[in-house]
Amino acid sequence: MRDADLPVVQALADALHPHHPESPAVFAERLALAPAGCRVLADAAGIGGYAVTHPWTGAGPPPLDALLGALPAAPAAWHVHDIALHPRLRGQGHASTVLQALLAASPWRRATLVAVSGTGPYWAARGFADAPAHPAAALASYGAAARFMVREG
Secondary structure (H helix, E strand, O other): OOHHHHHHHHHHHHHHOOOOOOOHHHHHHHHHHOHHHEEEEEEOOEEEEEEEEEEEOOOOOOOOOOOOOOOOOOOOEEEEEEEEEOHHHOOOOHHHHHHHHHHHHOOOOEEEEEEOOOOHHHHHOOOOEEOOOOOHHHHHOOOOOOEEEEEEO
């Protein structure tokens, strides 16, 4: 992902996650803080997907639509902030492929994410399990049905 991709990534996020809006500053900051964890998927029609991941504490997620300021001094996990695909690109294994690549490149065995919109079973099939989130208020910012999930190893 490059700075020039951010308007398209933001438009995709707005269209795919209308109940979980985030400001353009969130995507720009994540790219600036962890460029190796930010990817786009493009085909002949253009950018149709993105992944935003970064080092984090492993204890819970950052709040939705919040700037981090900086990465933790002693991160303990790779946090999957978002993997999103336009419907034309779904069902082709792209999300699993980028997840595997990002986790393989991570120096941490632990990975975390927040499952929203009923995606918990999808993430469970990829080795993630429900876990308590600390602080709980950060998880609550994603909505009542959000699930903090962790994958070890």
